[in-house]
Amino acid sequence: MRLDNRRNDELRPITIKRRFVETTLGSILISAGKTVVLCSASIADELPKWMPKDSGRGWITAEYRMLPGSTNPRTPRNDKPDGRATEIQRLIGRSLRSVVNLEKLGQRTVYIDCDVLQADGGTRTLCITGSYIAMMDAFDSLLLAESPVTDSVAAVSVGIVRGVAMLDLAYSEDIEAEVDMNVVMTGSGRFVEIQGTGEEYTFSEEELAQLLALGKKGIRELFYLVNSYE
Numbered sequence: 001m002r003l004d005n006r007r008n009d010e011l012r013p014i015t016i017k018r019r020f021v022e023t024t025l026g027s028i029l030i031s032a033g034k035t036v037v038l039c040s041a042s043i044a045d046e047l048p049k050w051m052p053k054d055s056g057r058g059w060i061t062a063e064y065r066m067l068p069g070s071t072n073p074r075t076p077r078n079d080k081p082d083g084r085a086t087e088i089q090r091l092i093g094r095s096l097r098s099v100v101n102l103e104k105l106g107q108r109t110v111y112i113d114c115d116v117l118q119a120d121g122g123t124r125t126l127c128i129t130g131s132y133i134a135m136m137d138a139f140d141s142l143l144l145a146e147s148p149v150t151d152s153v154a155a156v157s158v159g160i161v162r163g164v165a166m167l168d169l170a171y172s173e174d175i176e177a178e179v180d181m182n183v184v185m186t187g188s189g190r191f192v193e194i195q196g197t198g199e200e201y202t203f204s205e206e207e208l209a210q211l212l213a214l215g216k217k218g219i220r221e222l223f224y225l226v227n228s229y230e
Contacts, residue, residue: 003172004033011168011218012122016130016136016226026138030130033170034120039130041138042111058105060111062092064127070119076186087116088124091193095128095153095184096135098192102192104148106161110135121171125155125182129222145217149230154226156218158211160203169212183215187223 012033020029026041048059064085065076114127132153159169159177181196
């Protein structure tokens with residue numbers, strides 16, 4: 001058993017509060033164990049400056065920040081993303097764009113904002129899952145003639161800790177992990193992204209298959225939970 005008494009193939013308890021704030025078209029407060037994230041989605045009838053104005057397609061972009069009180073010791077407040085935050089917000093944007101037809105979105109920009117209120121591992125994967133829900137609520141508010149969404153998307157972490165494959169790592173497990181991996185998948189079972197590395201450790205093809213199987217199991221359960229919070 002793990003420190004929080006979960007099985008090795010068990011997700012942390014998930015809670016979801018949709019439409020958490022009224023000032024954006026879509027927002028969600030989502031938690032996995034002690035990790036808590038606020039994701040919001042705003043839509044503007046504009047395109048990024050780098051996109052041609054007659055492109056006939058839209059864009060989805062994300063910002064990710066850890067609030068100062070989200071960690072102990074305190075995370076310094078930084079208006080500009082550091083290297084880690086930049087990598088994570090790009091991952092969030094890529095994940096959402098993978099399930100949206102940007103032509104059907106039209107010449108609009110979807111702005112995703114992810115603020116980590118409390119961090120205990122798995123913030124990037126929780127942001128992807130939460131941002132998808134916030135984006136869907138934002139699209140519903142637009143009352144588009146045809147939805148631009150082609151599939152659902154969610155993400156979860158897996159890893160090998162003390163020689164054992166585990167699902168949905170908390171921070172205390174993540175810092176001990178010999179292998180750390182993030183899996184992003186669509187509802188139809190296709191992979192969007194796999195980020196995996198050995199921390200002064202190598203892993204076999206069999207261990208990789210075991211981690212991917214755990215990730216797929218966790219993501220299936222996440223989709224079930226998401227669909228339960230209408």
